[in-house]
Amino acid sequence: MTQATDLIRDLERLLGREKVLTDGLRVAEYRGIAWGPAVSKVAMRWPLGSPVAVVIPSSTEDVVSIVGMARSAGVPMVPYGAGTGVQAGAAPLAGSMVIDLSQMTQISSISREDRLVRVGPGMLLGALDARASELGLMVGHDPWSQPIASVGGAVSTNGVGYLAGKYGSMGEQVLGLEVVLSTGEVIDIRAVPKASTGPQLRNVFIGAEGTLGIITRVDLRLFPIPEQRTLAGYWFSCFEDGLHAVVEMADIHLRPAMIDYEEDTTQVKPLLGRLVDTPSEMYFAFDGFKEEVAAQAARTDEICRRRGGRPMAASEAQRFWDTRHEPAERYVAQKQIGTPRWSDHWRSSTYLNVTLPVAGIAAFRTRAARGLEHHRLAVVASGLWGIPELFSFRLEHQEPDREDAQAQLDQGADDALRLVHELGGSMEYCHGVGVRLSHLMPAELGAGLDVLRRLKRALDPAWLLNPGKLGL
Numbered sequence: 001m002t003q004a005t006d007l008i009r010d011l012e013r014l015l016g017r018e019k020v021l022t023d024g025l026r027v028a029e030y031r032g033i034a035w036g037p038a039v040s041k042v043a044m045r046w047p048l049g050s051p052v053a054v055v056i057p058s059s060t061e062d063v064v065s066i067v068g069m070a071r072s073a074g075v076p077m078v079p080y081g082a083g084t085g086v087q088a089g090a091a092p093l094a095g096s097m098v099i100d101l102s103q104m105t106q107i108s109s110i111s112r113e114d115r116l117v118r119v120g121p122g123m124l125l126g127a128l129d130a131r132a133s134e135l136g137l138m139v140g141h142d143p144w145s146q147p148i149a150s151v152g153g154a155v156s157t158n159g160v161g162y163l164a165g166k167y168g169s170m171g172e173q174v175l176g177l178e179v180v181l182s183t184g185e186v187i188d189i190r191a192v193p194k195a196s197t198g199p200q201l202r203n204v205f206i207g208a209e210g211t212l213g214i215i216t217r218v219d220l221r222l223f224p225i226p227e228q229r230t231l232a233g234y235w236f237s238c239f240e241d242g243l244h245a246v247v248e249m250a251d252i253h254l255r256p257a258m259i260d261y262e263e264d265t266t267q268v269k270p271l272l273g274r275l276v277d278t279p280s281e282m283y284f285a286f287d288g289f290k291e292e293v294a295a296q297a298a299r300t301d302e303i304c305r306r307r308g309g310r311p312m313a314a315s316e317a318q319r320f321w322d323t324r325h326e327p328a329e330r331y332v333a334q335k336q337i338g339t340p341r342w343s344d345h346w347r348s349s350t351y352l353n354v355t356l357p358v359a360g361i362a363a364f365r366t367r368a369a370r371g372l373e374h375h376r377l378a379v380v381a382s383g384l385w386g387i388p389e390l391f392s393f394r395l396e397h398q399e400p401d402r403e404d405a406q407a408q409l410d411q412g413a414d415d416a417l418r419l420v421h422e423l424g425g426s427m428e429y430c431h432g433v434g435v436r437l438s439h440l441m442p443a444e445l446g447a448g449l450d451v452l453r454r455l456k457r458a459l460d461p462a463w464l465l466n467p468g469k470l471g472l
């Protein structure tokens with residue numbers, strides 16, 4: 001009997017046959033990337049490929065046993081949430097074991113008074129929010145993918161959602177964690193909002209993309225459903241006007257729960273080599289007690305109008321809010337028939353989400369537009385999310401039918417991200433690195449990458465937890 005067969009038999013004995021998937025078709029459903037192929041630009045010791053099995057634990061004890069078996073067999077492990085990540089962090093490695101945490105959805109406690117929930121990593125964000133709402137609470141992390149992404153996946157990528165302006169990224173809402181290391185040790189990080197007892201261990205696992213430990217429980221800060229939520233929207237005739245408004249608001253620490261700003265690309269045709277003034281739409285949500293919300297909305301209105309903003313009808317802002325998760329709903333519907341909407345576009349267009357110093361945003365846009373002309377790429381759909389530093393844009397190939405369009409897009413995206421580094425920014429603010437950006441980790445972290453590698457060696461001595469992801 002081969003080692004793999006032995007391993008599968010032992011896993012079946014532990015979990016039951018229905019929780020150990022080896023059938024090709026079922027296993028192939030675990031792509032670990034929402035759209036496009038999982039591709040690494042650097043050689044990986046464990047290349048991307050088919051796993052030996054997908055296992056579905058129900059408890060921390062199951063995870064500890066699975067990890068022990070994988071370690072003894074020298075098999076790499078890929079923690080898997082809901083598989084909606086876009087950087088292939090959960091993409092299977094050849095000969096690996098995928099650990100699907102989707103059944104660990106238990107809420108072991110939820111407290112109105114402490115505004116805290118203790119939840120399994122597999123719970124979907126939308127389902128958790130629905131449960132919290134029964135107590136007058138809400139989850140502060142509200143990404144486009146809220147109905148379909150798991151708590152553990154969102155912590156592991158340190159995602160950002162619509163309400164990050166007030167409530168922070170997913171990682172900022174985590175108070176405690178339970179983590180299983182590849183050595184089989186279980187770390188219980190206590191759920192306290194503040195401690196001055198050394199560096200906070202939870203931060204080691206937030207954004208670690210399953211490379212340092214498997215998160216088996218999350219203690220998440222919940223927030224009261226606001227006494228008042230007011231929505232507003234403004235049109236600006238070009239991106240810069242709205243940028244100035246948002247920067248002025250940040251200067252007086254006026255922080256709406258939501259700032260969602262994006263150029264409306266349906267109205268203007270992009271030009272290669274230079275930026276085109278494009279009408280842009282900005283949406284706000286103000287959360288809080290009544291007086292606070294009224295004051296925030298009034299001051300925002302004054303700033304936006306003075307900066308050239310034209311207010312939208314209240315129904316427009318409401319429509320934006322009500323439809324904010326539609327991309328996820330469309331994604332699910334299209335996946336069911338096998339063609340996620342983006343599957344046609346990934347070859348000729350890519351969306352990048354970077355962090356830039358505010359003073360560098362205008363320079364970045366101009367330099368990127370000029371620098372990418374020779375790749376036939378235009379910079380379109382500039383946007384801001386939550387705070388002015390979180391800047392998103394799309395690179396769009398202007399001759400998508402060319403044979404080398406995808407190669408030019410890849411090269412152009414790397415050039416743009418290197419420019420972000422040059423301007424002091426970070427190449428991704430919400431989706432993580434996975435394998436798609438791992439080749440740029442040396443540029444992003446410098447000597448810090450060696451420190452991360454030493455940390456990994458300490459926590460995962462056999463280098464079996466999601467090896468190759470995050471550049472580790």
Ligand SMILES: Cc1cc2nc3c(=O)[nH]c(=O)nc-3n(C[C@H](O)[C@H](O)[C@H](O)COP(=O)(O)OP(=O)(O)OC[C@H]3O[C@@H](n4cnc5c(N)ncnc54)[C@H](O)[C@@H]3O)c2cc1C
Nearest residue numbers: 081082083084085089143144150152153154159160210215
């Ligand atoms: C339509 C659509 C819209 C999206 N919108 C947003 C958005 O607005 N904001 C945003 O931030 N992202 C967005 N995403 C990306 C994605 O939804 C997020 O990255 C999400 O947080 C991933 O969660 P998941 O459960 O699918 O994780 P997966 O894709 O399964 O995994 C992501 C990473 O986390 C690791 N991991 C998962 N669970 C665990 C665990 N328990 N322990 C350790 N490691 C683990 C995996 O190994 C992998 O490296 C969107 C995706 C889609 C398809």
